[in-house]
Amino acid sequence: MKEQSAIAESDAAQIAPLPRISVQAFCETPEAVAVMNSAALDRRMDKAHVKVHMGGVVAAIEAFRSAPTPNLIVLEAVGERHALISQLETLAESCDSGTKVVVLGHVNDISLYRALIARGVSDYIVAPIDVLGFISRISDLYNNSAEALGRIVAIAGAKGGVGASCIAHNLAWSIARALQMQTVVADLDLPFGTAGLDFNQDPPQGVAEAVFAPDRVDANLIDRLLSKCSDQLSLLAAPATVDRLYDLPETAFDAIIDTLRATAPCTVLDVPHQWSSWTKRVLIGADEVAIVAAPDLANLRNAKTLIDQLRAARQNDAPPKLVLNFVGVPKRPEIAVADFAKAIEMEPSAIIPFDPKLFGAASNNGQMIAEVEPSSKLIEQFDALGRELTGRAVSRKSKSGLLAPLLDRLSRKLAG
Template sequence: MNAPWKAGPMGNRDPFAAYICDETSLDVLRPVVIEMGWQPEKCNKGGLRNAVQSLSISASPAILLVDLSESGDPLNDINALAEVCEPGTVVIAIGQVNDVRLYRDLLASGIHDYLLKPLSAGQLRDALTQAQAVFTAPRAGEGEAAKPHVATAVVGTRGGVGASTIATSLAWLFATEHNSPTALLDLDIHFGTGALSLDLEPGRGLTDAIENPSRIDGLFIERAMIRANENLAILSAEAPINSPLMTDGAAFMQLQEEFRQAFEMSVIDMPRNMLINFPGLLAEIGVVALVTEMTLASARDTIRILSWLKQNAPGAQPLIIASKVQAGTAEISKADFEASIERKINYSIPFDQKAAANAAKLGKTFADANQGSKPGAVLREIASAIAGVSGDEDADLTKAGAGSSLLGKFDLKSLLGKKDKTSGGKETEPAE
């Protein structure tokens, strides 16, 4: 059964009740409850099963805090709770399991938030205040059409192919030329250039989100994101390089959920290692812009990432973008590259070093600083194609390049071994 809890008026119900397994957590909770103006007697000993038993014979409160620590099957038990909860109840779960899949599944079931033990007074205060805000400022009613949202991930097959340049340019184009409220998330936590390319300070927003995923909500997004212009907001970081990334990915999932509510477009600059560490990040992505170059290494990794996407993000549309293309200097011809990956290159962006330097000097995105250039024109075509998806659920960005190459399956291994012994081991340029 789907959880019945939806935002609604409190009515005459009790404003709050809690069912907590341990005394330590209860001791932290009670002073916060008193501070909120609620009755500390509503903080009951016992976890989720006790809550189900009690609520089966009594009215549900407006806000319910329930402990999953003693539950062997939290998701199944949450469904049992849904059977006895009245519509309108906002449920906050707490527990000891730090697992991003459980977090996502709980949110998908309708849970408002999930807090990890040991609890702190500040953590509880923030969570309960956010839950209370659901009633004072509810979201749009169910009868209203959902605001369309297109999420794009930009992934480079190799370092230095220009994925970050393309990500920031697409975000800028969505926001300015397509007039769409747009979020840019730079997931290169230590060395990201998203804010730098827009001549902005990254701030602590992304770092705070990673450290405190439970704080992420609409208000947090409004305060933490840095505004580049009226329609473009960015979330990035310059974390100390002696501080490793310590997260289970819950913050990134929650950020994506809030982006869907607050923006029409979102662009995620996603380093390759993020695919490996947090495969669930692409579960809700509509378009994956796979940025490559015409080299053997990029051909190999394009094949690998396309295969990964097929297994882990079957709902995302891959868009193959060849970057920094220079005529006559590629390791692999376009025809051989397309044959090796068994699909067409959707867009080719010409190499223009002067244009890139110009953007850096001006502190602008490449697309903004070089609006009359050939690379800028291609970026506009890409942005228009992706933005068009929001108005057409059946749009297929890769239709023109779908299917196998006319040359049939290309043997990349034979290409890797294809050397001209008379040229000192240098690779011969395949014919177009």
């Protein structure tokens, strides 16, 4: 079961969010109702308006005799094949143009599948199906599955001043350099963002132009707003000015993130330390989340609060990752890593030691750690974190399991 869960979490980031559609499901069993209700709460269906009814195909026929049909109708069918086909033909008389129909059946029958597709049914799903499996099938109806789907990684601090922005920027650099992925780092801290300083960039335009003109956001606009940091890394900078107030609505970054998801293989969001409707939405909507904390009591409390909240809101996703920063500050009492992990109920994905000389030099020079000190062991930490957050983590079994001794013996044999 753990292996299946891990596979589901890995695949979850590849499921494209649904557009703004109306969905009505007509179920026959409590199990189907539970799946539909859970799917309706998932972040990928946040824009969809979902209603769940009992009664199956018969209830759907009655409901749409005099009412317009939604964008998508989901029907659970438990009856006999010929009766189902007859009922669907009756329902078709009431369906508006453009309405899609998905049937959730309990018989794995290829001839039934062909008969339903021939009559205009968009998909036939064999029960039982889990929440992510259902969302994936529905997503495929409204998104071009042939197009690569970019991964959105959100980085936020458990407390102000814990170095979350520094972690986010170095992480983006590592993903672009080590994994050779076209990566965008987006600074969402409009008044005080430091990405421009950290990458030694001063672009005339940035993320604010897109935030305040959401109707104009498309791939061309985002491309014009990006500034190049390297061949693989681009920056969407914050204005870092206080000449206006940034009282942003909940959906302020929706259009930007949707466009980046469709155009960039990986986007790292530098989320400011604040709790508002839009920061909560960004964190819940990301494919992967990492919370950066320092090993003290306030960070412990805040990190646990954030992680618990995100776990509850993202039940079909991998839990947020924990990054411990500023570990080992001289003469400062701190919570031991093991105790911190036990309280959070999570092992840190990265432990960044306190190194003021290295980080200070990088910050003052507008460079990344890998540029200032290419031999630093910290680079391995950022590379490993990047692989984990992009789903490209190296299998531990390949290093320490049965495969390693076998390869050792083989290499010795070839050498001899």
